[in-house]
Amino acid sequence: MATRRSTIKGAGAFLGSGVRRSDGTQRRFGATSVRRSNYSFNAVPSTLIAPCGMNCRLCQRYIRDKEACPGCRGDDDLKAKSCVRCRIRNCVKMVQTRCKYCFGCDSFPCARLKNLDKRYRTKYGMSMIDNLGDIRKFGIRRFIRNEKERWTCPECGQAICVHRPQCPFCLQKWR
Numbered sequence: 571m572a573t574r575r576s577t578i579k580g581a582g583a584f585l586g587s588g589v590r591r592s593d594g595t596q597r598r599f600g601a602t603s604v605r606r607s608n609y610s611f612n613a614v615p616s617t618l619i620a621p622c623g624m625n626c627r628l629c630q631r632y633i634r635d636k637e638a639c640p641g642c643r644g645d646d647d648l649k650a651k652s653c654v655r656c657r658i659r660n661c662v663k664m665v666q667t668r669c670k671y672c673f674g675c676d677s678f679p680c681a682r683l684k685n686l687d688k689r690y691r692t693k694y695g696m697s698m699i700d701n702l703g704d705i706r707k708f709g710i711r712r713f714i715r716n717e718k719e720r721w722t723c724p725e726c727g728q729a730i731c732v733h734r735p736q737c738p739f740c741l742q743k744w745r
Contacts, residue, residue, distance in 0.1 A: 614627055614714050614717070614718070616710045616714070617641065617643045617644070618632075618641045618643070619671075619701075619705070619710060619713070619714070620641070620642035620643065620658075621642065621658060621659055621661075621670065621671050621672055622642075622658045622659070622672055622683060622686060622698045622702070623671065623672065623698040623699070623700075623701030623702040623705065624642065624698060624701070625701070625714075625717050625721070625732075626639070626641035626642055626643075626644075627641075627717075627729055628721055628729065628730065628731060628732040628733075629641075629731070629732065629733065630731050630732075630733040630734065631650065631653070633731055633738060637650075639653060642656070642659055657682055658672065658682055658683060658686065661675075661680075661682075663675050663676075671702055671705060671706075672702055673702045673703070673705070673706045678702075679699050679702075683698060683699065684699070687699045690732075694732045694733060694745075695745060696732050701713070704716065723737040723739065723740060723742055723744065724742070724744075725737060725740045725742035726739050726740035726742065728740070730744055
């Protein structure tokens, strides 16, 4: 875990510590206003799009204050054990073929991905298989631009968490 003292634009004069993420931002602990400045869609790197098509920037584990996850492609030492052991991310076919995303596999969509997709469609109104189809069809940059439009709170302009029915910042209900 890296410790860094700095002032963040738009967040007041907060001095804090945190962890460096795979996208280059630093996750700070303890202050909601600081979290807001780090949690936007500005310059979302493709490393925050998981092999299954999940946008890690939308995940509750990514945005939480304590022990924030760096994303599926980030440092395993900073993740929950369940994330490190993810069967999709660690799929033998993905490793053997060096596919960046599941759609590069000849078994796409496999049973594991179908189960994940069904759960996310039902609970959160999001489809991993549709995400992967969009990435394959339009490319990762256009997919990220579309994600920004889809998952930005119309009230406060911050990124919405897919796992919550309201914006984590202004509490505006979106689902």
